[in-house]
Amino acid sequence: MESVAARARTGVAVLYRRWPNKDDLVLGAINYYGRTHPVEVPDTGSLRGDMIALLSGFSSGRVAFVTVVSAAFSGLLASTGLTPAEVREKLISDRPLSSSQVFLRAHERGEIDLDAIPPAVIAMPFDLMRHDLLMTLKPLPRERVLQIVDELFMPLIEAARHSS
Numbered sequence: 001m002e003s004v005a006a007r008a009r010t011g012v013a014v015l016y017r018r019w020p021n022k023d024d025l026v027l028g029a030i031n032y033y034g035r036t037h038p039v040e041v042p043d044t045g046s047l048r049g050d051m052i053a054l055l056s057g058f059s060s061g062r063v064a065f066v067t068v069v070s071a072a073f074s075g076l077l078a079s080t081g082l083t084p085a086e087v088r089e090k091l092i093s094d095r096p097l098s099s100s101q102v103f104l105r106a107h108e109r110g111e112i113d114l115d116a117i118p119p120a121v122i123a124m125p126f127d128l129m130r131h132d133l134l135m136t137l138k139p140l141p142r143e144r145v146l147q148i149v150d151e152l153f154m155p156l157i158e159a160a161r162h163s164s
Contacts, residue, residue: 034065042054043105050106051125052145052149054098055145063138112161118160121156124156
């Protein structure tokens with residue numbers, strides 16, 4: 001807290017008035033970064049195009065963020081007892097996911113039936129992207145984005161379409 005206060009040119013007491021502990025400060029900083037560095041939500045006219053653009057945008061726009069967060073994450077997890085999934089839920093629970101817009105538009109165009117697609121299928125491309133970012137600390141190559149979308153996600157979307 002002392003180094004944060006020094007960098008912000010304020011006192012530690014000021015920080016503690018806003019964030020009762022270091023963990024809340026870290027969560028607040030992560031949340032702030034996400035709000036102030038939004039990833040553009042694409043509208044290419046197709047689910048496939050939107051997913052490629054969205055995953056590419058997240059990958060390139062969040063790689064530096066993932067690197068910094070992963071360094072702070074172990075301390076945060078140890079001191080709070082939260083799992084990575086619980087931290088993620090705390091960070092995104094109060095705001096809509098940008099991917100929701102992509103899926104809603106695809107639903108409105110008749111490309112998908114949101115009621116027929118299992119939530120795991122909707123989450124899968126983003127889970128794979130997060131995994132790759134955390135494992136490599138580098139943006140996903142275009143080939144990997146295409147693999148996720150074309151070889152995994154779109155076939156599952158097609159399967160859901162035919163099962164409904």
